[in-house]
Amino acid sequence: MSTVSKPVASRAPLMDRADERLQDRSGIAGSVRGFIDRVRSGDLGSLPVVVGLVVIAAIFQSINPIFLSPNNLVNLLFDCSTIGVIALGIVCILMVGEIDLSVGSVSGFASALTGVLWVNHGWPVAGAILGALLVGALIGSIYAFLYNRFGMPSFVSTLAGLLAVLGLQLYILGSTGSINLPYDTALVNFGQILIMPGWVSSALVVVAGVVLLLTKMRNAARRRAAGLSARSTGAIVFQAAVITILLGLVVFYLNQARGVPWMFGLFVGLVLLMNYAFTRTRWGRILTAVGGNREAARRAGINVRMVYASAFVLCSTLAAAGGVLAAARLASSSQQAGTGDVNLNAIAAAVIGGTSLFGGRGSAYSALLGIIVIQAIASGLTLLDLSSSLRYMITGGVLAVAVIVDSLARRSRVSHGRA
Structure with missing residues (x-):
């Protein structure tokens, strides 16, 4: 008698519970688990800078209770606005994997040009500001031309621009070296008391x-x-x-x-506008694509030269805007405007806030969070009556830590397939 073998039931395929597509992310608890998983895989977002800001505030507040007083925080927001706008331009240029070392000089030249046109030549204040912004855009277009036409590295072209624009600033200010802006005017009030x-x-x-x-x-x-x-x-x-x-x-x-302050409100408004441009427009998407892989973007039909040109022009224009705000804040245009630690603070704010030096990864909120960290350190050390040399060293150390965290997070994202 022949025996009939019973069909063997097919086993269901084993599922990898590590596959995020099979994980439950519903509800608040699921969102928290998803956030923890993203952090573990190197997608840190703004977490490091937020934690750093909390630590900085706790340290300075424990040493000097005035640090977190409302009046000191208001002054801190005033000071954040000028360099924060410049840092916002640095985010644009870092997104494509390039750098602009002349933002300090461009901001100083814009400050000087505003004073010269407004005070010495009698231009309306709006016309003087517009002229400064247009000159900033022109400087950025020159960098873009040198990069796209001759392949000149941005490090070299902007370093040359730093010296050339600084020379122009000294030239237009002349032997006096500074111009006092009229008090009780809309621009100065905007930068100091509004x-x-x-x-x-x-x-x-x-x-x-x-x-x-x-x-x-x-x-x-x-x-x-x-x-x-x-x-x-x-x-x-x-x-x-x-x-x-x-x-x-x-x-x-x-x-x-x-x-x-209204000036800080303007800065936040620019951050929101740039965030929309980065995340909701075609320009923002191709900016990220070019920064991530230039050759792949070119083969996909993206006009790579146009993207680089827009990044350079926008960076220099925002640097000029920061210079105008600095003139309003100080009520003067001088040879010292844009010098010192302006370059350092603007670049450090963008990097500390989370923008990658490797390109293709960044956020407009990087400038906002980063400059608050920078100014918090400066304000805390000023309240402690410590020398500026210590501020430079601490800021440099924070910048180094930020770059290390970015490098480690990038390595972790690659290993987890999130890069």
């Missing part, structure tokens, strides 16, 4: 929270419509609520003194 009314800053926080919530909800809906995983509604609402509450508490605390 503060948002409390209700305006509070309303802006609420608007920012609503916009953040709607943006993330829309992005999640688009991902679900495309058949992709998306964060749960509860996690999105929780994140938006936490961020809004924290910002609201900060604004409430600052309003116990003078309040939020």
Whole structure:
């Protein structure tokens, strides 16, 4: 009698639970697990700079209780705005893997040009500011031409530009060496005393929270419509609520003194505008692509030369804008404007904030977070009446640590397939 063998039941394929596509990321707990996994794989985001800022604040506050006083924080925000705008331009140029060493000189020249055109030649203040910005854009276009046409490394061209533009600054100021800007004018008041009314800053926080919530909800809906995983509604609402509450508490605390400076509001507005350009426009996507792999971007049909030109022009224009704000802050245009540690602080702020020196990775928020760290160190050391030499050493050490963290995180992302 023949025996009939029973069919062997096929085994279900084994699933790798390490595959993030098979992991549950729903709810607030799932979002927290996803964040921890991203950190472990080297996708640190703004975590290092936030932790560093908390440590810096705790140290200086324990030594001098004035550090976290509302009045000192308001002064810190005023000082953040000038170099922060310059650092925002550095983020643009670092995104494509290049560097601009002349941003300090360009900002100083823009400051001097504003004073010369406004005070010495009687131009309207708006015309003087526009002229300074146009000259900044022209300088950036020269760097772009040298890079695209002759292949001159940006390190060399901008180093030459640093010296040439500094010479122009000294030349237009002449033997006097400085120009005092008229007090009680819109530009000087903007840089020194203009503060948002409390209700305006509070309303802006609420608007920012609503916009953040709607943006993330829309992005999640688009991902679900495309058949992709998306964060749960509860996690999105929780994140938006936490961020809004924290910002609201900060604004409430600052309003116990003078309040939020309008100049810092302008800086934050530029950060939000650049963040939108980086993340929501075709230009931002191709900027990241060129910085990640220039040859691949070129073969994909991207106009690589145009991308580099836009980055150089935008960097120099924002440097000029920072110089105008510095003139407003100091109520003068002098030979010292843009010199000293302006270059160091602008580049350090972008890198410390999380922008990669290797290109293809960065955020507009890098300039905001990085310059707050830089100015927090400067303010804390000033309150302790310590020499500027110590500030240079500490800032250099923080910059070195930031670059090391970026290198290690990049290596970890490569090993985890996230690069």
